[in-house]
Amino acid sequence: xxxxxxxxxxxxxxxxxxxxxxxxxxxxxxxxxxxxxxxxxxxxxxxxxxxxxxxxxxxxxxxxxxxxxxxxxxxxxxxxxxxxxxxxxxxxxxxxxxxxxxxxxxxxxxxxxxxxxxxxxxxxxxxxxxxxxxxxxxxxxxxxxxxxxxxxxxxxxxxxxxxxxxxx
Amino acid sequence: xxxxxxxxxxxxxxxxxxxxxxxxxxxxxxxxxxxxxxxxxxxxxxxxxxxxxxxxxxxxxxxxxxxxxxxxxxxxxxxxxxxxxxxxxxxxxxxxxxxxxxxxxxxxxxxxxxxxxxxxxxxxxxxxxxxxxxxxxxxxxxxxxxxxxxxxxxxxxxxxxxxxxxxxxxxxxxxxxxxxxxxxxxxxxxxxxxxxxxxxxxxxxxxxxxxxxxxxxxxxxxxxxxxxxxxxxxxxxxxxxxxxxxxxxxxxxxxxxxxxxxxxxxxxxxxxxxxxxxxxxxxxxxxxxxxxxxxxxxxxxxxxxxxxxxxxxxxxxxxxxxxxxxxxxxxxxxxxxxxxxxxxxxxxxxxxxxxxxxxxxxxxxxxxxxxxxxxxxxxxxxxxxx
Numbered sequence: 001x002x003x004x005x006x007x008x009x010x011x012x013x014x015x016x017x018x019x020x021x022x023x024x025x026x027x028x029x030x031x032x033x034x035x036x037x038x039x040x041x042x043x044x045x046x047x048x049x050x051x052x053x054x055x056x057x058x059x060x061x062x063x064x065x066x067x068x069x070x071x072x073x074x075x076x077x078x079x080x081x082x083x084x085x086x087x088x089x090x091x092x093x094x095x096x097x098x099x100x101x102x103x104x105x106x107x108x109x110x111x112x113x114x115x116x117x118x119x120x121x122x123x124x125x126x127x128x129x130x131x132x133x134x135x136x137x138x139x140x141x142x143x144x145x146x147x148x149x150x151x152x153x154x155x156x157x158x159x160x161x162x163x164x165x166x167x168x
Numbered sequence: 169x170x171x172x173x174x175x176x177x178x179x180x181x182x183x184x185x186x187x188x189x190x191x192x193x194x195x196x197x198x199x200x201x202x203x204x205x206x207x208x209x210x211x212x213x214x215x216x217x218x219x220x221x222x223x224x225x226x227x228x229x230x231x232x233x234x235x236x237x238x239x240x241x242x243x244x245x246x247x248x249x250x251x252x253x254x255x256x257x258x259x260x261x262x263x264x265x266x267x268x269x270x271x272x273x274x275x276x277x278x279x280x281x282x283x284x285x286x287x288x289x290x291x292x293x294x295x296x297x298x299x300x301x302x303x304x305x306x307x308x309x310x311x312x313x314x315x316x317x318x319x320x321x322x323x324x325x326x327x328x329x330x331x332x333x334x335x336x337x338x339x340x341x342x343x344x345x346x347x348x349x350x351x352x353x354x355x356x357x358x359x360x361x362x363x364x365x366x367x368x369x370x371x372x373x374x375x376x377x378x379x380x381x382x383x384x385x386x387x388x389x390x391x392x393x394x395x396x397x398x399x400x401x402x403x404x405x406x407x408x409x410x411x412x413x414x415x416x417x418x419x420x421x422x423x424x425x426x427x428x429x430x431x432x433x434x435x436x437x438x439x440x441x442x443x444x445x446x447x448x449x450x451x452x453x454x455x456x457x458x459x460x461x462x463x464x465x466x467x468x469x470x471x472x473x474x475x476x477x478x479x480x481x482x483x484x485x486x487x488x489x490x491x492x493x494x495x496x497x498x499x500x501x502x503x504x505x506x507x508x509x510x511x512x513x514x515x516x517x518x519x520x521x522x523x524x525x526x527x528x529x530x531x532x533x534x535x536x537x538x539x540x541x542x543x544x545x546x547x548x549x550x551x552x553x554x
Binding site: 015016017018019021024025027028029031032034035036037038040 | 201203204205206207208209470471473474475536537541542
């Protein structure tokens with residue numbers, strides 16, 4: 001038995017291949033001269049209709065106080081909340097009883113950029129950044145230490161718009 | 169004799185290099201034009217406007233690893249790219265690309281080999297290329313590749329026939345298969361596109377199928393067959409299939425220009441084919457030939473980025489049920505018309521002859537567009553359920 005194929009009755013009067021082809025070719029040809037949507041990336045990082053969102057969560061940045069010290073008080077909330085377990089924190093305490101991080105390292109390869117560290121931080125010290133260019137020549141360069149985190153200058157994520165907290 | 173050998177050697181060298189550079193630029197043109205059609209920019213980083221992109225691609229392909237599937241037939245697997253590459257480059261040899269060039273030692277015809285069998289040579293050699301594809305598909309020991317190879321051979325055979333039939337009309341009119349004679353005949357009167365419009369249409373569609381270009385790229389069909397016959401190929405071997413495909417395109421475009429658009433003839437003038445040969449004449453006609461070929465190459469790319477791929481049964485139905493009867497019927501009509509004009513009225517080929525044939529063609533084209541193209545071209549083969 002031959003394989004049966006369900007045959008749809010198509011209207012032959014309107015069906016055309018040659019003319020439809022020519023129509024399609026006219027369309028593709030007209031597109032050659034239309035404005036292009038490509039963003040020429042390394043030279044051009046934003047276009048009129050595309051900029052990085054202020055809520056973008058990129059590599060971290062540690063904010064500093066007036067003396068240039070990290071704002072971190074080594075409370076330990078961020079390694080606690082971190083779902084990827086990428087923050088290493090060893091707390092220290094000076095003679096005045098101020099706590100500070102002896103070691104503060106973020107493994108950016110492990111990080112899932114959820115932004116919980118920024119949300120949980122009581123001192124508004126650690127932030128995820130509005131930043132996406134992170135190339136390095138070796139893998140261990142992706143473990144950012146405290147000095148490096150403080151030295152970052154890119155803008156930090158707002159996570160939410162303070163005037164529109166529900167994101168509406 | 170020595171002069172002939174040296175001149176031929178130089179011509180072979182020039183044509184080979186021109187084709188290779190042309191193919192390289194064509195890959196770039198394909199990518200850029202397709203990008204423009206999709207409102208993108210395309211590769212524009214390597215060199216000005218991306219002109220060095222093909223060089224970078226070539227370099228990359230040289231440096232990449234040659235992989236062999238574990239169960240592949242090593243000999244045929246290595247041989248297959250060559251078998252498809254060599255015929256692709258050979259076919260251009262008989263196409264005249266400019267008016268004869270005068271040199272202090274004699275006039276050199278601007279064609280690598282003006283063979284008396286001319287066009288038959290192209291048909292013969294170009295169908296050899298499919299061996300490369302079939303062998304590649306078979307020796308890869310991969311079922312998708314094998315399917316690609318099978319499709320290629322079936323497609324080649326199906327469309328070779330209508331392609332041959334459509335060119336028989338040209339040969340009837342030219343009375344000769346030598347391509348330089350075909351061009352000379354077209355210079356007498358009008359180009360064959362006027363007198364053989366429908367033959368050109370059939371030839372054009374078949375040429376798309378013969379070069380495995382969309383909408384007939386079923387041997388590759390990356391969506392269905394993961395690149396078909398060259399799935400298993402890497403590095404330079406893959407590159408050779410690629411070059412073969414594009415040089416087939418160049419040859420097919422040049423052939424369309426030669427058979428139907430007067431070859432290197434410059435339209436509406438006669439200074440290019442009469443009188444003494446001169447360097448300027450050669451250059452001008454070379455430019456005309458280049459423009460015509462370039463236009464068809466652009467059309468190839470244009471169609472590829474416009475049309476979707478055929479279903480396999482549609483492809484076969486189009487080849488056997490539409491194009492073959494159409495070309496046979498057309499041949500009967502056009503042969504009768506030529507016989508009537510030539511034998512009964514005693515006309516020789518010239519502008520009035522071409523115009524009368526053009527009238528016949530106009531009627532036929534109208535019939536094709538207004539009757540055949542009413543849901544009868546791409547239907548596919550079907551059997552009722554039951």
